[in-house]
Amino acid sequence: MSGAVYIRTFGCQMNAYDSGRMLDLLAESRGYAPVEDPAAADLIILNTCHVREKAEEKLFSELGRLKKLTAGRRVIFAVGGCVGQTEGRLIFKRAPYVDLVFGPQNYHRLPDFLTRLEQGESRLWDVDIPTEAKFDELPAVRSAGPIGSVTVQEGCDKFCTYCVVPFTRGREWSRSVERVVEEVEGLVRQGAVEIQLLGQNVNAYQSLDREGVVHDLALLIRRVALIDGVRRLRFITSHPADMNADLVEVFADVPQLAPYLHLPIQSGSDRILQAMGRGHTAAEYLAWVERLRAACPDLALASDFIVGFPGETEADFQDTLNLAERVGYDHAYSFKYSARPGTQAAQLPDPVPEPEIAARLARLQKVLERHQLAGNRRQVGRVEEVLVEGPSRPGSGELAGRDGTWRKVNFPGPESWIGTLVPVRIVEGMPNSLRGVPVVAP
Ligand code: 5AD
Ligand code: SF4
DSSP: OOOEEEEEEOSSHHHHHHHHHHHHHHHHHHOOEEOSOGGGOSEEEEEEOOSSHHHHHHHHHHHHHHHHHTTTSOOEEEEEHHHHHHHTTHHHHHOTTOOEEEOTTOGGGHHHHHHHHHTTOOSEEEOOOOSSOHHHHSOOOOOOOSEEEEEEEEOOSOOOTTOOHHHHTOSOEEOOHHHHHHHHHHHHHTTOOEEEEEETTGGGOEEEOTTOOEEEHHHHHHHHHTSTTOOEEEEEOOOGGGOOHHHHHHHHHOTTBOSEEEOOOBOSOHHHHHHHTOSSOHHHHHHHHHHHHHHOTTOEEEEEEEEOOTTOOHHHHHHHHHHHHHHTOSEEEEEEOOOOTTSGGGGOSOOOOHHHHHHHHHHHHHHHHHHHHHHHHHTTTOEEEEEEEEESSTTSSEEEEEOTTOOEEEEEOOGGGTTSEEEEEEEEEOSSOEEEEESSOO
16 A cells, blocks of 8 residues: 555644654655645545644544545545544544544554555554654654754653643653754754754653763753754743753853743643642742843743633732733743543633633733734844745745744745745834845845
8 A cells, every 4th residue: 555645733843743754654664655635645644632622623624624525535544643542432433434543652553554454454543652662663754844853752741730641642751862863963964954852841851871871951952952063953842840950051051042942831820820730830930031031131932821720710810911911921822721531620610611711811812912022023123043944925035934032034035045044134023923134145
């Protein structure tokens, strides 16, 4: 069996990484070529996210749409990722034409799953979290753009009371220093300029190298920065309870480390933080922010927020607004609380009524958007190195890329600049992007 594979990815960057690895694996083992058009595919994979309700609904509506689009043809439908992991064979109930369900920790078995389907098995379902490490079984990364991602840590032991991740991705574990270095070297050879170190809770990274030296995330960053060709580095996502002094220092010491940190707070209320099981207070979080900004004055801070956690009062929410005002985030994601099956919080009393959650979310987003716009406008006049990812729109003569703070920048320039770092003077800050002019000739 070989042919064309279409993969649609939901959720976080780790899912995006996993999708890339699945494509590499299918190409190498089965000669599958990736296609952008699902109508041309023989194998359709939906790599799913379970972190919020809507993501699940999106899965089933996307499945329905794709089924219609491919009606009358034999297409293998596979559901992988975190909904696959948690819902398992229940997916066959809502979408009986699905052939295969798997999870984020066993996609290295895809070739084997396909063989079993060829041999006549149907509605195949495997959500094992295997003891063998999937990374040892995957081929080397084949394709990379200017931004290369490497999963260095997976899973989570924090068990925040609202979160499904410990159930979908399993317990915390880290890849070895050598494997990370090898993968980064491969990405750089293929043209990656920026490297992103990924982990559900990447601050929990811990591994020995061959000499027996313990590497935490800060040391891993220092090590990866030594690799020739790594011009920019980022790490995502951090848990405030796992911050440490060294991780602050790397922002001052490692020139390639981009001035950007995604440090989710979720709520500004200590009472709610405690009910969420976050393991830190708002004041402790603010103290890290202060230290980080002292080490790196240009640091762009991003966060996640959940509004309407069970029992959240107007006063608790006010604490969240105050914290958002005080930090003045450069970027933030905010979500309505969604009870996830199997989590502790799903058992909690005192749900916040839906209209109230919606109203609070709108109030919070207004504050966050105001700070984001102010931050974007503050960039005007500065010269930023922009890593060009591609044309902003085909044929527009404009390029789009990201600066070190992860802001999107559009500017005029030739396509030959794609995949390179270009110094750009920022001339305008808009709500979601910046406009600039290059300060070098093409
Ligand atoms: N409800 C709403 N938002 C959630 N997140 C995680 N779990 C939930 C949930 N049950 C959000 C958090 C997290 C981000 C990835 O998704 O803000 O940081
Ligand atoms: Fe979604 Fe979490 Fe799974 Fe990423 S790890 S896809 S955020 S549920």
